[in-house]
Amino acid sequence: MNAQDDLTQVDLVVTRARKAQQDYEKNGSQCRYDRAAQAAAWAIMEPSRNRHLAELAVQTTGLGNVPDKITKNHRKTLGLMRDISEAKTFGIIDENAQTGITEIARPMGVIGAVVPSTNPAATPANNIINALKCGNAIVLSPSPKGVPSCETLLRYIHSEFDKIGENPDLVQMVPGKGSKEKTQRLLEISDLIVVTGSQNNVKRAYSSGTPALAVGAGNVTVIVDETCDLNAAAQKITASKTFDNATSCSSENALVVVDAVYDDFVLALAASGGALIKDEAGVVAKLWPDGHLNRSVIAQDADEMIRALDLENQVPPDTEFLAVETEGVGPDHPLSGEKLSRVAALYRVRDFEGAVQKTAQILSHQGAGHSVGLHSTDPERAIALGVALPTCRVIVNQAHCFATGGAFNNGMPFSLSMGCGSWGGNSIDDNVHWKHFLQTTKVIREIPPVEPELEDIFGDYWQVAGQ
Structure with a gap:
């Protein structure tokens, strides 16, 4: 044909x-x-x-x-x-x-x-x-x-x-x-x-x-602050990051952790199956061998991913995903983008303000409009993210990929497609x-007229600016 x-x-x-x-x-x-x-x-x-x-x-x-x-x-x-x-x-x-x-x-x-x-x-x-x-x-x-x-x-x-x-x-x-x-x-x-x-x-x-x-494109960044339950956060992040081998656009791609709890969070993550990797260059070389994501790593089970990255003897046998320490953001730092695998970038920042700045940098590079996550017990911080960041969703204290597309314990519509607003180049900002x-x-039928007087509309303005 x-x-x-x-x-x-x-x-x-x-x-x-x-x-x-x-x-x-x-x-x-x-x-x-x-x-x-x-x-x-x-x-x-x-x-x-x-x-x-x-x-x-x-x-x-x-x-x-x-x-x-x-x-x-x-x-x-x-x-x-x-x-x-x-x-x-x-x-x-x-x-x-x-x-x-x-x-x-x-x-x-x-x-x-x-x-x-x-x-x-x-x-x-x-x-x-x-x-x-x-x-x-x-x-x-x-x-x-x-x-x-x-x-x-x-x-x-x-x-x-x-x-x-x-x-x-x-x-x-x-x-x-x-x-x-x-x-x-x-x-x-x-x-x-x-x-x-x-x-x-x-x-x-x-x-x-x-x-x-x-x-729009996904590249979810999740902030872990000094007020959160670290063990609960680590467990939720692991469950979300590993679900269906990270095929979801709502899977965590970057973890931004404040300095005060960084070391304790790394321990909590290890207990949940997240292995810390310090050799960023080695992972990048294996994950992008020719400038493109390695198909032997994309959306694979943990053992297959670890084998493809030549890390069998460098991580615990119960490892579910990798948290790779990094600092850079942008085209020259591929870990800061979407990885479609059981690999997350791990950033250490001085405080919550630094976490907001780092997240903004990541979203500016990739993932604007989609969603960010926050693990915190400070309710004002979620609002702060919603005001400051180019994102349509702030997911609070939840396993991100389960929550973003609707869950039985939140009010988002069930969906597998997330609109990202003007930030993500979309016409809608909803699921x-x-x-x-x-x-x-x-x-449209005729009704009694509803016509205001000029004073009703402009009275307060005239008081400030005059007629």
């Missing part, structure tokens, strides 16, 4: 999706939308299917580990279903007698979703559920290594659709092997694009001419969730 035939196949898929979506909307109901979303959710959450998808993802992408992907597939989907369970996404969703405005929920149409290889089942499932809940059809464009997982997920969803009589054309994927050309065509002919993954795809999405929901898959028509 030549390139033109490939693009024609994309066109045909989107045409079928558009026809299915039009029927879905015309003959829709809240019950129908909810049932379709439930079918897609159960397709990934049913235990045997969940396990198969997790095993297939690791086998075909070489990223992450099976137990954690099973957990991710289950908990991210369960949390999303909790979030949308009471959401009104069909028909009249609000009537305001005071303003005279009635809001009617309307779908976006056909969603084009670009899927990363790091989460080839959980991320598309999340997008599919949100799309169906809001009356849309969706077409996936997976990375080449993610094709088998997406194909399998869709087969499971269509099997569930058979049980409820739903149209399988509502959920499709770009046919054949993934390619930039086919993804580009999908970006151009969809009604809304959702892009999670490389910043190259994000830029292409924003320049495609189609409205886009896209995310991508169901409200982003919906638009509204407003019916």
Whole structure:
């Protein structure tokens, strides 16, 4: 099949999706939308299917580990279903007698979703559920290594659709092997694009001419201050950093620790499985052997990572991740950027003010807008970070990668895609969730006039500046 035939196949898929979506909307109901979303959710959450998808993802992408992907597939989907369970996404969703405005929920149409290889089942499932809940059809464009997982997920969803009589054309994927050309065509002919993954795809999405929901680069920095519970912080950081072998954009990449507790924190980290490494140059040489991240280290189990970095006899046998001491930030200091591995940069700073300055430097280099973490018992310090830093999220005393994308013990929407605001080059600063898959028509009725006098508006100003 030549390139033109490939693009024609994309066109045909989107045409079928558009026809299915039009029927879905015309003959829709809240019950129908909810049932379709439930079918897609159960397709990934049913235990045997969940396990198969997790095993297939690791086998075909070489990223992450099976137990954690099973957990991710289950908990991210369960949390999303909790979030949308009471959401009104069909028909009249609000009537305001005071303003005279009635809001009617309307779908976006056909969603084009670009899927990363790091989460080839959980991320598309999340997008599919949100799309169906809001009356849309969706077409996936997976990375080449993610094709088998997406194909399998869709087969499971269509099997569930058979049980409820739903149209399988509502959920499709770009046919054949993934390619930039086919993804580009999908970006151009969809009604809304959702892009999670490389910043190259994000830029292409924003320049495609189609409205886009896209995310920024992750490079999470976490501050540990002198007031925190060091053992609790070390345990949470280790659990987060090692989850699914650090495939998440919300995994800690830099730990910034104040001098007063640095040595004690290093001991607490060691007790939790974090090994201190002082040979920065040696790690950098192995982690970036040719200027690019070493694929033998990216998202690998601890033993594989340690072996690839030639550190077998230099760290304890129970090591879960490496904390590499460093000072530099910027392009000449690769440890200050995202590492997609069980490796974190470790910075020692004089005090909390120094920690804020160091974190700002790191975010200026990479990761602005995404999120930062804070382990502290001083409530004012979290607010200080929110005021001072270019970040959309400050995660306080939590395992970062579990908390950022929504957790059962915080109020963030469950999502695998984090908008990073203008700092990260994004149009949204929230977790991508169901409200982003919906638009509204407003019916506006006449109401009694609400017109102020000039004095009401400018009275205080005139007192200061005069008329």
